Amino acid sequence: MFRELHPNIKIRIYTSFLSRLVGSMVFPFMAIYFAREINAVTAGILLLIQVVVQFLAGFYGGYLADTRGRKKVMVAGEWMKVISTAGMILVNSPWYTSAWVTFVMLVLLGISMGIGNPAAEAMLVDVSTKETRTMIYSINYWTINLSIMLALIIGGWFFESNFFELLLSLLVISIFILWITKAKIEETYVPEEKSPHSFSLKPIFSSYVSVMKDVPFMLFTIGGIAILSIEFQRNNFMAIRLEEEIPKQMISIWGSIPIEMTGVRLISLLTVENTLLIVLLTATVNKWLKNKSEQRLMYIGFLVFGSGYSFLAFSNNMAVLMIAVFIMTIGELIYVPTRQTIIADMVDESRRGAYMAVNGIVFQAGKIFGVLGIMVWEAVGGIGMAFLIILFALGGVLFSRQAIVRRSQRPVYIAKKMT
Incomplete structure (x- = not known):
C-alpha cells in the first residue's frame, strides 16, 4: 500500500523524518543555550519573540500556499532554512560566537517553518484520498516519534560539547531537503488566478473572522491551549531547572555500566521515555x-496529564521523575485521540480549512505560554x-466542557446529531 502512494507523500515522509531527526538534536535545547550565554529571563523573552514570529508567519504561509501554489512556497521555506542554518554555524564556530546573531538566525528559521509547513500539509491533502489519509498520518506519527526519540538521545549527550558539529549536520540535511523538494516534488495546486492582494494582510484576517465568531469552537481552542501550554514547559523552564539543579553525577545502568548524568541528559532521557511509551502503548490505549x-475520557486525560507534569516541575529525584513521565504519557494517550474526535464534530464542514487553521493556534499559543513559563x-x-x-489542566477541562455544552445547545447542531 505504501508503494502505491503518490511520490510527493513518500518524499514528504522521508524528508520530515530527516528534518526532525537533526532538528530535534538542537532546537529543544536552545532555551539552555540562551540561558547559558545570556540569562534565563532574556532566554524566555527571545524564545517568545521567535514563537510569535513563527506563529504569524504560519497564517501568512497558509494564505500564500493557496494563492501562489504549494511547491513555490515550500522551496522558498527550504531556502530560508539553509540560509538561517548556515548563519547559525558562522556565529557558533570555534573562532567566533554570538548569541544575538544566533537569535536572529533562529527567528529566520522560525519564519521559514511558518511559511513552508502549511504548504507541505496542504500538499499532502492534495495528493491523498479519504481512504489513504489514516495510513499516511499514522506512518507520519510513527516516524515523528522515532526521529525525536533518536535525536534527543544524541542531542542530550552531545549538545553541550558538540553544538557546532550538530549544526553542520543540520545544514547538510537542509541542503539535501532543499534539493529534493526542488527537483522531485510535483506541484499539486496551481491557482486559477493569482490574487492582486496576495501579499496584503487584509484578506487573511477577513477569511478568519467568521471562525473567530464561533464561540463554542473558540472556547474549545482555549481549552486546548491550556493543555498544550503544560506540554511546552518541558523544553523551556523544566529543561533550565534540571540543568541548574541536577549536579553532574555518576550513575550505574543495570548495576555495572557507569555513565555521567547531567540535567541536560536527564531531560533528554525523560523525553525519550515519553516518546518510547507513546510508540509502544498507542495501539493498546486506542483499543x-x-x-x-469520549468527553469523559478527554477530561480524565487532561487531569492525569497535568498531574504527571506537576511533579516534573519541582522534583529532582530520578525515580519520581520517570514515574511522573509514565503518568503524564498515559494522560496524553487518553486525551489526544478523544480531543481530535470531538473537534472533528465541532468543525463546520463547509469551512474546514479555516477552522483547522485557527485550531493551529493551539500549538503556537502553547509554545508562547511554554516560553513565558521560564520567566x-x-x-x-x-x-x-x-x-x-x-x-x-483544570482550565482545559472547564473551557472544553463549556464549549461542548454551548455547541450542544445550538439547534443546528442538535438537528445534525439527530439525523
Missing part, C-alpha cells in the same frame, strides 16, 4: 478507548509552577 465516553518560574519557583500546571 481500550473504543466504545467509551514565571523565576518568580514563583518549582512548587508554584506545579500549582499553575494543575490550574491549567
Whole structure:
C-alpha cells in the first residue's frame, strides 16, 4: 500500500523524518543555550519573540500556499532554512560566537517553518484520498516519534560539547531537503488566478473572522491551549531547572555500566521515555478507548496529564521523575485521540480549512505560554509552577466542557446529531 502512494507523500515522509531527526538534536535545547550565554529571563523573552514570529508567519504561509501554489512556497521555506542554518554555524564556530546573531538566525528559521509547513500539509491533502489519509498520518506519527526519540538521545549527550558539529549536520540535511523538494516534488495546486492582494494582510484576517465568531469552537481552542501550554514547559523552564539543579553525577545502568548524568541528559532521557511509551502503548490505549465516553475520557486525560507534569516541575529525584513521565504519557494517550474526535464534530464542514487553521493556534499559543513559563518560574519557583500546571489542566477541562455544552445547545447542531 505504501508503494502505491503518490511520490510527493513518500518524499514528504522521508524528508520530515530527516528534518526532525537533526532538528530535534538542537532546537529543544536552545532555551539552555540562551540561558547559558545570556540569562534565563532574556532566554524566555527571545524564545517568545521567535514563537510569535513563527506563529504569524504560519497564517501568512497558509494564505500564500493557496494563492501562489504549494511547491513555490515550500522551496522558498527550504531556502530560508539553509540560509538561517548556515548563519547559525558562522556565529557558533570555534573562532567566533554570538548569541544575538544566533537569535536572529533562529527567528529566520522560525519564519521559514511558518511559511513552508502549511504548504507541505496542504500538499499532502492534495495528493491523498479519504481512504489513504489514516495510513499516511499514522506512518507520519510513527516516524515523528522515532526521529525525536533518536535525536534527543544524541542531542542530550552531545549538545553541550558538540553544538557546532550538530549544526553542520543540520545544514547538510537542509541542503539535501532543499534539493529534493526542488527537483522531485510535483506541484499539486496551481491557482486559477493569482490574487492582486496576495501579499496584503487584509484578506487573511477577513477569511478568519467568521471562525473567530464561533464561540463554542473558540472556547474549545482555549481549552486546548491550556493543555498544550503544560506540554511546552518541558523544553523551556523544566529543561533550565534540571540543568541548574541536577549536579553532574555518576550513575550505574543495570548495576555495572557507569555513565555521567547531567540535567541536560536527564531531560533528554525523560523525553525519550515519553516518546518510547507513546510508540509502544498507542495501539493498546486506542483499543481500550473504543466504545467509551469520549468527553469523559478527554477530561480524565487532561487531569492525569497535568498531574504527571506537576511533579516534573519541582522534583529532582530520578525515580519520581520517570514515574511522573509514565503518568503524564498515559494522560496524553487518553486525551489526544478523544480531543481530535470531538473537534472533528465541532468543525463546520463547509469551512474546514479555516477552522483547522485557527485550531493551529493551539500549538503556537502553547509554545508562547511554554516560553513565558521560564520567566514565571523565576518568580514563583518549582512548587508554584506545579500549582499553575494543575490550574491549567483544570482550565482545559472547564473551557472544553463549556464549549461542548454551548455547541450542544445550538439547534443546528442538535438537528445534525439527530439525523
